[in-house]
Amino acid sequence: MTVDSDALRFSQTLRSAILLPLAVIFLTALLLLSLVLWLFHDMHWSYHSYRVLVDERDSQTRVCDSQDNMRGYLLTGDESFVRAFEADQNATNVQLDQLKQMVQDNPAQVSNAEDIIQAKDLWFDYAKTLVARRVERPIVNPQDIEMGKTLMDGVEAKYEKFNQTEIALQEERLRRVHQMQSIVTYGGGALLVLLSLSIAQVVRRQFMKLAGEYRRALTIIEDRAAALARSEADLEEQKEWFHVTLKSIGDGVIVADPEGRVVFMNEESERLTGWTSTDALLKPLPEVFKIVNEETRVPVENPVAKVFREKKVVGLANHTVLISRVGQEWPIEDSAAPIYDAKEKVLGVVLVFHNATEMRHTQRTLRAYSQNLEREVAERTTTLQQAVIELEAFSYTISHDLRSPLRAMQGFAQAVVEDYADKLDEQGKNYLLRIRNAAERLDRLIQDLLAYTRLSQEKAMLGPLDLDKIVREIIEHYPNLHLPAAQVEVVGTLPKIMGLEAALTQVLSNLLGNAAKFVAPGTEPRIKVWCEDHGEKVRLWIQDNGIGIAPRDFERIFQMFVQVNEPQRYGGTGMGLAIVRKAVQSIQGSVGVESEEGQGSKFWVELNRAT
């Protein structure tokens, strides 16, 4: 329920509590007033009857007076009696007209009044005749008196009737007045009592209601007040919580106002800067938070200024040292962030920093460790390189020493065959040839193995090489690669590539040698060499008309000691293509083959174009 509707209800209640009783009182007053008016009205008519009766009595008295005056004149002849008599007649005329007028509301009385007037006129007419006759005859006839008396009685009877009627009317009216008085007294009293009671009831009810509303309003106000108090308490608690949190936070926290002055410091920041919050309050930040570069000792830019300038969170450079009030130095790491209001205006800056001594120490240890590690690795690499060099030297020694006896075996076997042929039978010669061949084979095997081993060890820098020249020299150098042994065609001029001459020579001589070697018996080897552009790469093709290779063997032929084509016939060590692949890899190239059995082979070598 809102405050507005509460207020509306309240004023409504208040209105009905006052207006309703007022209306009732007004109506009751009206009723009472009308009752009183009725009373007054009745009283008025009662009084009216009274006045009618008085006037009627006055009139009757005057008529009686007129009889006296007439009698007086008749007796005395005194003219003053005549004048009095005439005055009486006039007055009576007027009085009776008035009386008739007064009872205008009552036709019966009007008729009675007219009866009186008629009777009175008869009287006065008779009386006047008597008066007039007195002048001629001063003696009164008793008959005339009797006549007069009868007429007067008639007048009085008419008066009496009027009087009786009016008295009855007056009584009736008085009765009504009394009745009305009772009504006013009791009815009004009862009405007033009823009114009072009902007003009291209404007022009571309205006031109860009002009191309810008031209580409700009061409750609401109390609730709101309580809520307000609660939220104030909450706010206070929150403030306290923040305060405690900031105070007890492990990092140093300093808050600066828009002028860059210190407005808050927590305990850690007090500890690190050596300033108390009280001392530092409203001091410019750089005075409290002195920072220099650890190595150069040059003051570092005040982060608060930087935040105001860049309006974003900024971090401190590495190797920053905080110098405390007493000159103690702390390696720190920090960040400063702007505090915005709702309109994005910077209200201040929060600076958070922490003691980085441990971290710096750890970093130094780590750096030392990694340097140490690097040194160890370098040492071990040197040792390894030394070992490799020694191994290489050893391999040459082995090569020399192993091959030497083989040469002797070959040479002496040959010598025996040549010098003592006549003393040996065919079997003997055959055995000697076999000794020589075996020695030759072993010699080649040793050479190939050493070539392969050396390729795996080489990590030489590649340089630009003239592929055309190298290919043509190889063809020139090996008798089996030119006529009459074979036809070798080099198409166009081969480009310059990146490589290593020894490795490349090994690759090309092996591939060309194979191309010339693996042909069907009686076939003249025909070899074609050309290059294809492959962007950054160059693909050298060596196509032969040899016996070909089954696709299933494409991968195997590049493995060590694999010979897929009749080793008895073609000889070899099974190392040639393994050496080729190794050598190609050592100069960052690749090698592959396309072939079908009986259709010749196309070997390719992809190399980097010379830059």
Place this chain on the structure above:
Amino acid sequence: MPFSKNTESSVRVLVIEDNDDDRELLLRQLKKSGMAGHVKFITDGRKALDFLTVPSKTLTEELIAIFLDLKLPSLSGLDLLRRLRTDEKLQNVPVIVMTSSNDPKDMEECRKLKVTNYVNKPVSFTSFSKAVADVFHLPRQGEPPMSVEEV
């Protein structure tokens, strides 16, 4: 040890080789072709140096080439070569290195010491005579072709 019976003045080619078998096999072929008389075999670097440094006008004038094995006892082939290259009289004598291992380091060293030619072991009569013949045909950088004129 089968040495040539010829006098020192007739030595045209000097073969310095410590391996008996290699020496024997080469000598056999030289004998067969009648060339043995002009070839002197020496088994060791030190002995070769002694032989070469004995002042003898005829030797330096008549010597066509030296066949040198690199692995020798007492004084290695390369050491001997260095000595020769510093010797005023002998520095221009063509030296043909007999190799079996092709150690790249040795090869590099040989190139620096201006080795005239190389022959692979085993040295046959064919490769021997070709190497000797090549001495006369190969250009000898910056050196007066003295021996060529002599021949």
